[in-house]
Amino acid sequence: MPPIGCGFKAAVIGCGSAGRGHAEKAQSLGLEVVGFGDQLEDAAERARTEFGGRYATTDAGRIMRDDSIDVVLIATHHDAHHPLAIAAAEAGKHILLEKPMCLTYAQAVEVAEAVEKAGVKCVINCKFRIAPAVRKVRQLLPRPRVSHGQLAMSESENIGNPWLWRADDGGGLLISTTVHTIDLLGYLMDDAADRVYAEGRVFGDNKGSEGYPDALVGTILWKNGGISTVISTDQGENPLASKWFLEIWDGERTAVLSAHMNRADFSGCDVGYVDARELPRETQDNAAMMVNLIEAIRTDGDTLCNARDGAHAVAICNALDAAARTGTPQTVQ
Ligand SMILES: NC(=O)c1ccc[n+]([C@@H]2O[C@H](COP(=O)([O-])OP(=O)(O)OC[C@H]3O[C@@H](n4cnc5c(N)ncnc54)[C@H](O)[C@@H]3O)[C@@H](O)[C@H]2O)c1
Known part of the structure; x- marks a missing residue:
């Protein structure tokens, strides 16, 4: 073929x-x-x-x-x-x-x-929506209640991309990079966000003048009642959890996504784990x-x-950013 x-x-x-x-x-x-x-x-x-x-x-x-x-x-x-x-x-x-x-x-x-x-x-x-481990989580836990998603990377990874911290063409860490995590939370919760809370800090001195947090901790309330936490930071990558990490609970089953979204470990399911790196090359490609x-x-x-999915992830990022800046909860558009 x-x-x-x-x-x-x-x-x-x-x-x-x-x-x-x-x-x-x-x-x-x-x-x-x-x-x-x-x-x-x-x-x-x-x-x-x-x-x-x-x-x-x-x-x-x-x-x-x-x-x-x-x-x-x-x-x-x-x-x-x-x-x-x-x-x-x-x-x-x-x-x-x-x-x-x-x-x-x-x-x-x-x-x-x-x-x-x-x-x-x-x-x-x-791209993580199409990762085999993520698809398995969605299949085995179709109605999660609680989740946690994080992007935790090292500062040095973005040193070649100072534009990420500019308002004009980058928009800061949250919308530039953590948008993957935010999108995945929405995809796996299978719902639209309702309200968010967040606090942010700037620890690094290489983040430009816009005040985008290099550490943001947020809460997302979903319309059907689900709840998520999110961490967005470039203050260090934990090799155990990996740069990208999610946990999902549905009341009976749990899933943990790690290894850069290559691996999902399950409890309460017939399947113990899925690791994309063990799948045939063609499946991975x-x-x-x-x-x-x-x-x-x-x-x-x-x-x-x-495009509507992409827009929703942007709406959540915009709302988290506004919540962190103002210290007040925001309704997601
Ligand atoms: N999906 C992913 O996993 C992933 C990974 C890395 C980067 N990205 C995204 O890819 C995009 C590019 O990132 P990158 O790391 O390749 O950045 P980069 O700086 O290496 O490359 C960006 C290129 O775009 C050009 N450019 C900028 N504005 C332009 C314009 N108005 N018209 C034409 N060219 C323009 C620049 O000159 C540069 O050559 C960003 O959106 C970034 O967030 C996605």
Whole structure:
């Protein structure tokens, strides 16, 4: 059988580490990567040289006007997700959009509306949704009551990305990175958030001037009565728990997700654990949001993290940030 992406043409916009990863993944799935766009000519040209392709450009409009392109892979700094995703949808392109979908919920809703109006497929790259261990948790604990999610990483991991701490194009640790955890909590609780509480601190002296917390502790109340806690910090990674860590309880069963979301350990279930690293290579390779996007295009189905899902995660992040800044609980939009 030909690879799933055969016959589709793609372009990457944002040719940094994530964008180049998308080019490599796209080629491995059989997509032809035609165009490389970046605000920096060098970055676009370097990627074109590395992966081949017809052109490199600093003009995203060239990609949008290119009728040969079916899929746009957007991996820029966060401020550009909003205008680029809207332009891609209006040009009739299917979209893989990096997380966070946008910096604000209002922007994310505009993207979702543009995607729905154009009838294109869009997947937000909240990639842990498709991780085999996560899918097993969702299957075995479909109605959790209580959960805890955390992102705990070392400060040095983001040293090469000072833009993450800028208001203009980054938005701080919570929306830049912990958005994965927030999205997973929503996915596993299978519910919409109602209200949040949070407190934040800034411990590091390398966090820019915006006051985004490098340690935030929050509470999320879900509409159906479930409750979650969340920790977002770059004050150190615990190798036992891993950078990404979740616990879920449903009153009878429990699940613990660790090892960078590769592993789920269960109690009260027939299954003791799932470890994705023990699964066949092909299963691991297919656990990717780009595969999910191509399947959605081919079957005219929905994606595993559509634009409304992405917008909801942004809404929760915005509310947690506001709660930490003001010291008052916030209603999630
Ligand atoms: N899903 C994941 O697990 C994951 C992992 C890493 C990064 N990311 C996301 O991928 C995106 C890119 O991150 P990165 O680590 O590759 O950053 P990076 O800084 O390495 O690369 C970003 C590139 O985008 C370009 N760019 C920025 N604004 C632009 C604009 N307006 N138009 C065109 N190009 C623009 C920059 O010049 C740069 O080359 C971010 O959204 C980030 O959060 C996701």
